[in-house]
Amino acid sequence: MPDPSENIKAYKSVHFSRTTITELMIPSYANFGGKIHGGILLSLMDKVAYVCAAKHAGNYCVTASIDTVNFLEPVEVGELVSLMASVNYVGKTSLVVGIRVISENVKTNVIKHTNTSYFTMVAKNEQNQPVEVPGLILETQEQIRRFEEARRRKVEKQNSINNARKTNPDMDLDECKQNLKGERCVIQVKKAQK
Ligand SMILES: CC(C)(COP(=O)(O)OP(=O)(O)OC[C@H]1O[C@@H](n2cnc3c(N)ncnc32)[C@H](O)[C@@H]1OP(=O)(O)O)[C@@H](O)C(=O)NCCC(=O)NCCS
Secondary structure (H helix, E strand, O other), X not given: OOOHHHOHHHEEEXXXXXXXXXXXXXXXXEOXXXXXXXXXXXXXXXXXXXXXXXXXHOOEEEEEEEOOOOOOOOOEOOEEEEEEEEEEEEOOOEXXXXXXXXXXXXXXXXXXXXXXXXXXXXXXXXXXXXXXXXXXXXXXXXXXXXXXXXXXXXXXXXXXXXXXXXXXXXXXXXXXXXXXXXOOOOOOOOHHHO
């Protein structure tokens, strides 16, 4: 680990870039079932991730990937959604922004936790090239835990990509068909499409 005391200016605290966006859910955000579209929430998450990442990086940032997003509770029209973002992890040019989304019924003040997700953002320079981001100063046990969890997720993701690359070229169709028995699909491949 580099010693931050050598060049502390190259490091920023989690607090420095912590960002919250709050937005009222209006009827035009709703789907046919009257609940808020998942895409509206994803768009808000992307915005808050951008602001948080750009503040930390001091540069323009792009979304490289989004970890699984599970919507735990539906969001209703008239609720106030707050998205709280902070930098959990930094690599060389990438950083992981953790986002906690809550939704408040403004009449009853009941608050629901709708989801927590992780966005990997990459800082870019004027030439559109990835550029180094400042390191992260971890000031609490929670921040250390989040950094380590994000680092592990990154390693696991890389391992699973490598494993998928290893197995895919040799994938045996007969084995696939065997594994698909019991799944809710039927195989109707015409001879020419084999
Ligand atoms: C994401 C992107 C910057 C990666 O560019 P690249 O030339 O492959 O860059 P590199 O391989 O040097 O990787 C740069 C960093 O991004 C990370 N990265 C690249 N692809 C990634 C992915 N799919 N998920 C997570 N991190 C990723 C790398 O791990 C690396 O991180 P590090 O420097 O902290 O180690 C590039 O593919 C891009 O600009 N994509 C489009 C982004 C965009 O438009 N987003 C909006 C979508 S609508």
